[in-house]
Amino acid sequence: MRLFGQRLSVAATIGLVIIVVNILAAVLAPVVAPYGEADIIGDVWDAPETSQTVFGLDNLGRDMFSRLLYGARTTITIALITTLLSFTIGCVFGFAAAVAGGWLDMLLSRIVDALMAIPTLIFALLVLSVLGTSIPVLIGTIAVLDSTRVFRLSRAVAMNIVPLEYVEAARLRGEGLAWVMRREVLPNALPPLIAEFGLRFCFTFLFIAALSFLGLGIQPPFADWGGMVRDNAQAISFGGIAPLIPAAAIAILTIGVNLVVDWILSIHAARRA
Amino acid sequence: MPQDGPEAMEQNIILTIRDLQILARIEGQQDAAKPIVDGVSLELRRGEVLGLIGESGAGKSTIGLAALGYTRPGCVISGGSIVFDGVDLARLPVEEIRKFRGSRVAYIAQSAAASFNPARKLYDQVGEAPVRHGLMSWSEAKARSTELFRELDLPNPDTFGERYPHEVSGGQLQRAMAAMAMSCRPEILVLDEPTTALDVTTQIEVLASLKKLIREHHTAGLYITHDLAVVAQIADRIMVLRHGKMVEEGPAGDILHRPQQEYTRMLVSVRAAETSAPLPPPRHRAAGTPVLALDHVSASYRSLVKVINDVSLTIARGETVAVVGESGSGKSTLARVICGLLPPESGTIAFTGEPLPKALRQRSRDQLRRIQMVYQMPDVALNPRQTIGEILGRPVSFYFGSSGSDVRARVKELLEMVDLPADFAKRRPGELSGGQKQRVSIARAIAAKPELMICDEVTSALDPLVADGILKLLQQIQDEMGLSYLFITHDLGVVRRVSDRVAVMLRGALVAEGPLAKVFSPPYHPYTELLLSSVPEMRLDWLEEVLARRAEIPRVAALSA
Numbered sequence: 080m081r082l083f084g085q086r087l088s089v090a091a092t093i094g095l096v097i098i099v100v101n102i103l104a105a106v107l108a109p110v111v112a113p114y115g116e117a118d119i120i121g122d123v124w125d126a127p128e129t130s131q132t133v134f135g136l137d138n139l140g141r142d143m144f145s146r147l148l149y150g151a152r153t154t155i156t157i158a159l160i161t162t163l164l165s166f167t168i169g170c171v172f173g174f175a176a177a178v179a180g181g182w183l184d185m186l187l188s189r190i191v192d193a194l195m196a197i198p199t200l201i202f203a204l205l206v207l208s209v210l211g212t213s214i215p216v217l218i219g220t221i222a223v224l225d226s227t228r229v230f231r232l233s234r235a236v237a238m239n240i241v242p243l244e245y246v247e248a249a250r251l252r253g254e255g256l257a258w259v260m261r262r263e264v265l266p267n268a269l270p271p272l273i274a275e276f277g278l279r280f281c282f283t284f285l286f287i288a289a290l291s292f293l294g295l296g297i298q299p300p301f302a303d304w305g306g307m308v309r310d311n312a313q314a315i316s317f318g319g320i321a322p323l324i325p326a327a328a329i330a331i332l333t334i335g336v337n338l339v340v341d342w343i344l345s346i347h348a349a350r351r352a
Numbered sequence: 353m354p355q356d357g358p359e360a361m362e363q364n365i366i367l368t369i370r371d372l373q374i375l376a377r378i379e380g381q382q383d384a385a386k387p388i389v390d391g392v393s394l395e396l397r398r399g400e401v402l403g404l405i406g407e408s409g410a411g412k413s414t415i416g417l418a419a420l421g422y423t424r425p426g427c428v429i430s431g432g433s434i435v436f437d438g439v440d441l442a443r444l445p446v447e448e449i450r451k452f453r454g455s456r457v458a459y460i461a462q463s464a465a466a467s468f469n470p471a472r473k474l475y476d477q478v479g480e481a482p483v484r485h486g487l488m489s490w491s492e493a494k495a496r497s498t499e500l501f502r503e504l505d506l507p508n509p510d511t512f513g514e515r516y517p518h519e520v521s522g523g524q525l526q527r528a529m530a531a532m533a534m535s536c537r538p539e540i541l542v543l544d545e546p547t548t549a550l551d552v553t554t555q556i557e558v559l560a561s562l563k564k565l566i567r568e569h570h571t572a573g574l575y576i577t578h579d580l581a582v583v584a585q586i587a588d589r590i591m592v593l594r595h596g597k598m599v600e601e602g603p604a605g606d607i608l609h610r611p612q613q614e615y616t617r618m619l620v621s622v623r624a625a626e627t628s629a630p631l632p633p634p635r636h637r638a639a640g641t642p643v644l645a646l647d648h649v650s651a652s653y654r655s656l657v658k659v660i661n662d663v664s665l666t667i668a669r670g671e672t673v674a675v676v677g678e679s680g681s682g683k684s685t686l687a688r689v690i691c692g693l694l695p696p697e698s699g700t701i702a703f704t705g706e707p708l709p710k711a712l713r714q715r716s717r718d719q720l721r722r723i724q725m726v727y728q729m730p731d732v733a734l735n736p737r738q739t740i741g742e743i744l745g746r747p748v749s750f751y752f753g754s755s756g757s758d759v760r761a762r763v764k765e766l767l768e769m770v771d772l773p774a775d776f777a778k779r780r781p782g783e784l785s786g787g788q789k790q791r792v793s794i795a796r797a798i799a800a801k802p803e804l805m806i807c808d809e810v811t812s813a814l815d816p817l818v819a820d821g822i823l824k825l826l827q828q829i830q831d832e833m834g835l836s837y838l839f840i841t842h843d844l845g846v847v848r849r850v851s852d853r854v855a856v857m858l859r860g861a862l863v864a865e866g867p868l869a870k871v872f873s874p875p876y877h878p879y880t881e882l883l884l885s886s887v888p889e890m891r892l893d894w895l896e897e898v899l900a901r902r903a904e905i906p907r908v909a910a911l912s913a
Contacts (some may be wrong), residue, residue, distance in 0.1 A: 244727045245735040248796070250712065251691055252747060253720040266737035 085346050094338025101332050105151040112145035117300035124311070124319045134324050138310050143324055150302035150325065155332075157218060157303075158283040164222035166276060169229025174260040174268070176230075177237030178246075188234070191227045199224050200289060207295040217296065221286055225279055232275055236268040270347045277340035281333040304329050366437060366539055366572050367396040367419060373431035374414055374423060374596075388427065389414050390596040396540065401566060401573035403587030403604065405580055405619070407815035408786075411596035412576045416542045418442075419574055420457050421449035437539070455485040458533035462545040464525040468517040475513030478532045487536055500531035503568065504561045523554035527561050534565060541566065541573045547582060551678040551842065552886035559585055559888075560899055578815065580623045581888035584608055585895040592616045608890055620890070622816045626845025627889045631869050635671075635852055641705040642666040643804050643836045644690065644723075649699030651689050659685045660696070661860040667804065667836045667853075674839040674847040674868075676883065677857035683840045686857070687806050690838070691725060704803065721751045724797035728809035730789030734781040740767075740792055741777035747799040766795040769832075770825060787818035791825065798829060808840045823850055844887050848872065856880050 087095070104111070113132070114120055118141060125136040134143035172191075176184040194202075206220045240246060246263050254263075288305020290296035297303040307325035314321040374389035389411040396402055404412040417423065418434055421441035434441040436457065441449055453459075458481075461467050468477055478500070479493030488496060494513065501509035504527040517525055526546060533541055546562065547555040563586050566573050577583050583590060583604070590607040592599040592615065600613045611617045644667040651660040659682045667673045677683045688694040690701065692712035701708045703722065709715050727733040734743055744766050745759045754762060764774045770791040781789055790810060797805055807826070811819035827850065830837060839851060847854055847868070854871040856864040856879060864877040871880060885898055 244729065244733040247693070248725065248727070248733060251693070251720065251725055252750060252800070253715075253717050254750070262738070263735055267735070 088342055088345075090338045091342035094335045094342070097331055097335025098339060101151055101155060101335070104148050105155050108145075108148040108152050112142075112148045114142040114145040116146060116149040116302055117141065118145075124314050124317065124321055126319075135319070135321060137307070137321055138314065143307075143321060146302040146307060147304075147325060147328060150304045150307055151328070153214075153297055153301055154284055154287070154304045157214065157287060157297075158280055161218050161221045161225065161283050162276060162280045164218065165225035165279065166229050166272070168222060169226035170233045170265070170268075170272065171260075172226075173230040173233030174237045174264050175256060177234045177241050178256055178259050178264060180241075184234075187230070191230050194224070194227050199286075200293075203286075203290060204293065204295060207290070212295050212298060214297075217287070217290070221283060225283070229272075229275065229279070233268060233272060236271050237264050240264050240267050270344055273340055273343055273347075277337045280336055281329070284329055364397040365395050366398050367394075368435040369394045369415070369418070369432065370435070371432040372415065372418060372434065372442075373429070374411070374418060374427055375430045376427045385428075385430075388596050389418070391432070392593070392596070392598050393432075394591060394601070396572045396574065398539070398572050399567075399570040400589070401575055401587045403583035403590040404574060404576045404593060405578065405583055405590055406593035406599075407578060407817065409595065410593040412593050413544055414596075415593070416459075416544050416574050416576045419540060419542050420453050420459055422453070451485070454481040454538075455487065455536040456538050457540045457542065458536065458538040460526075460529055460533045460541065460543045460546045462548055464529040465517070465522065467529055468525065470517050472516075473513065474515055474517065474520070474528050478513060478528060478535055481532065482536045485536060493535065496535060497531060500534055500565075501528075503565055504528075504531055505557070506531075521554075523550055523558050526550060526558050530558075530562055530565060534569065534571070537569065539572060541571050542576070543573060544576045545578070548577065548579070552844075552888075553678065553882060555582070555888075556886050556895070556898065559895060562586065563895065579888065580608065580619060581627070581890045581894070584890060584892055585888060592619070605892055608892070618817065622820050624890050626843075626848065627887055629848060631848065631872060634867050634869055637671060637852070638669040640669070642668050642702075643671075643704055644838070645702040645705075646690070647700045647702070649689060649696045649701065651685065651694050651696040653694075655697070659860050660689055662699070663860075663862055664699075665855055665862065665865065667838060669803075669836055670830065670834045671853065672830065672837040672839060672851045673853045673855065674841060674851035675855045675857055676841055676844060676847050678842060678883075680859075681857040682860040683842075683857050684808055685860075687725070687808050687838070687840050690806060691723060717751065721747075721800045722803045723806065724800050724802035724804070725806045725808065726790075726793050726797050726810050729813050730786055730793055731781075731813075733793045734789055734796075736781050738780070739777065740779055740781070740784075743781075743792065744777070744795055744799055747796060751800050762799070766799050769798065769829065770795045785818075786814055787821060790814060790818075790822055794822070794825065794829070798833065798835075801833075802835060804836045804838065806838045806840065809842070810839075811846055812841070812843060819846075826850070844884060856883070 119139055120142055121130045121136050121140045123136065123138055123140050125140065127133060127135045130136050132142050132144055134147065137143050137146060172187050176187045203220050203224060207216060210216045241264070246259060249259050249263050284305050287296050287303060288309060291303065291306035291309060297306055304325040308322050311319070311321035370393050372389050372392045373387060375385040376388045377385050392411070392415060394402065404415060406412045414424070414427065418429065421434065421444060423429055429442045432442065436452065441452070475494055475497055478497040479490065482488040482493045482496065483490055497513050498509050501512045506512045506524055506527055520528065530546070543562065547558050550558060559582065566586070575583055575587050587604050589602065590604050591601040592607065592613070594615055599615050600607070600611070607616060608620065611620050646663055646665045649660060649663045650658065652658040663686065665673065675683045675686060685694060689696050692710065692715055695710035701710070703719065708719060741760070741763050744763045748754050748759050748762045763777050767774055767776055772788060772791055776784070781792070784792065811822055814822060823846065826837065829835070837850070839846065841847060851868050853866060854864070854868050855862050856871065856877065858879050864871050864880050872884065876884065885901070888894060
């Protein structure tokens with residue numbers, strides 16, 4: 080099988096199938112789901128056999144399978160937007176700091192140092208409790224916090240590219256900061272950034288789950304995978320499998336994303352050689 | 353013992369390589385492999401030095417490493433034998449070979465700086481091999497190191513080993529590496545371009561020390577280099593290689609003076625032209641306002657280290673001025689000052705009579721266009737993620753506002769000017785050879801229709817024949833476009849060939865400046881004389897002659913310190 084003119088490996092195919100299934104689940108949730116997101120249809124933590132459902136019922140007697148589908152919508156959308164946003168912010172400032180250097184680099188790097196010095200969770204708590212917990216605020220907060228790490232990575236990667244002579248040639252030509260960043264630095268900085276993207280994307284669900292635990296994440300009755308793990312965590316004590324199902328969904332998507340990322344990186348490596 | 357019988361000769365042979373085949377795996381293709389050494393055979397006797405000469409990709413380093421029973425990752429010995437003292441290294445397991453490496457066969461690499469651990473003293477590193485091989489105790493190894501430092505003419509041999517690698521000069525470190533290789537008294541020494549990274553004045557010292565060391569210890573040597581004149585000073589026999597195959601082999605004098613093969617003849621004539629070609633007659637210097645005029649320019653890094661000291665220089669229209677000097681002389685910094693990357697502290701730069709703003713940012717787009725730069729390393733001068741078409745098209749659209757088909761037509765024209773096929777526009781730099789990449793760099797510079805082109809060591813990363821083509825191309829472009837060149841180089845052969853005027857730089861200042869014929873003929877400035885006399889010539893006894901002459905005139909030698 081081929082994609083964008085490149086041969087797909089077995090691992091990449093598996094990864095791609097996982098991602099496609101997850102996206103379909105998210106898009107088709109209202110059509111496929113047997114019950115509504117918030118419908119209580121039976122007893123707490125009813126097993127699949129007794130409740131006549133695929134994965135059983137959750138801590139409030141709602142259908143796990145339906146919530147998993149609706150959860151895919153919120154989780155994947157928020158994680159994707161957050162990661163893209165954090166990479167945009169991080170890369171723009173990181174590249175600018177590396178290319179321009181001097182006072183701009185100093186200023187940006189110290190701001191990032193200051194942000195990173197504050198524990199992420201406490202900072203997020205502060206912002207969310209002041210601004211209120213809406214999804215845009217949630218996305219913005221996590222994106223800004225995550226972008227500090229992207230900033231450091233992209234700045235470090237760009238620092239190795241900026242002294243190269245093709246960048247100097249562009250500067251001597253009189254090119255502006257934006258061109259140098261976009262055309263000379265970005266294409267050569269992509270491989271490590273793509274690898275980081277795969278990781279950051281998955282960390283985002285976990286962070287949302289942590290916020291949900293504190294009641295500042297996705298608000299009920301909306302489902303998200305991280306929140307579902309936390310809500311049903313106690314079922315483990317009673318021998319229930321309820322929390323393992325959303326946890327498995329997170330794990331599978333994480334693996335799927337990383338398999339595809341590995342494949343993209345291998346193409347880059349082969350092109351470079 | 354001139355009457356050695358055949359038996360004695362046989363016993364003297366320490367290394368025999370027969371029909372050596374080494375394959376390199378090709379990335380991404382599982383069964384495909386290309387031969388990098390193809391059926392090479394050689395014999396090495398005790399006390400004899402065999403020079404392996406060839407351009408990059410000739411397989412000379414691979415053969416040198418094979419003598420240690422080693423192949424680079426991704427390479428495999430697929431045929432032939434490497435018999436060292438009766439043992440075939442090609443068939444021996446790695447653990448067995450390890451007993452030979454370092455103790456009986458030793459290696460000297462091109463870059464000593466990359467081969468020493470910066471965190472450990474020289475004694476620890478030079479003495480490590482004999483101790484590890486169980487040949488000596490630490491105190492014996494230390495005594496042995498001191499003895500070797502003395503033989504290699506290193507300063508203060510008794511305490512030299514107490515220093516760290518960064519505390520000694522490049523030439524001294526290269527000699528310390530020779531001491532490291534000799535510490536176990538090996539029977540074969542593989543020398544892989546040991547003087548290539550050094551300045552000419554340092555190269556002489558290292559070459560003399562290596563030669564003395566090999567002769568005194570009666571060590572057999574494989575001397576790998578691309579420079580025929582260097583190898584002629586040290587080798588008894590020379591083997592010429594190309595594309596992994598032997599071209600010809602013979603006594604050093606025969607290869608130099610009576611080469612049999614066309615390829616060897618080409619190598620010999622290109623190299624001989626560097627030192628012995630008559631100086632070209634001076635061309636008429638265009639009158640009128642010079643293209644570039646530096647007036648008492650001084651520059652420093654962070655106001656601390658003065659790197660350019662009161663330099664005045666003019667370049668007339670259509671003229672080629674060469675700035676020569678050794679590493680650290682400030683010649684490349686001078687290029688950065690002219691480009692605006694390092695604004696000068698004092699002095700003025702005038703371009704076609706008008707003052708040029710000091711910093712890059714203050715210069716207008718048109719001022720930037722008129723000065724273009726070509727770099728030393730074509731690998732990093734071109735963005736690997738852009739196609740050649742994009743690389744060449746950008747200056748066209750940036751400076752002249754062209755778009756679409758105009759740009760494509762101009763790119764085609766530019767590729768034609770540098771003798772590259774038009775379909776190269778679709779390729780990326782990774783798919784080009786070093787010489788082709790350098791041609792693209794030149795095309796990118798002329799795309800701006802400049803009046804001054806700064807060429808910073810443009811040929812020093814290239815093989816002699818390829819470099820020759822690049823120099824011819826530059827001259828052809830100069831004739832067509834009438835532009836001026838500023839050549840920054842350490843290679844006096846290049847200076848001799850291309851320049852109208854020469855400026856000799858030493859520690860940031862110009863020590864001699866004038867027409868080529870004047871600067872390069874007596875009476876010389878003493879430093880110019882030192883530089884000129886340090887370039888190896890294509891004569892077998894050149895090294896001894898120079899050393900003898902230097903011993904008589906210590907004044908000149910003192911300048912290099």
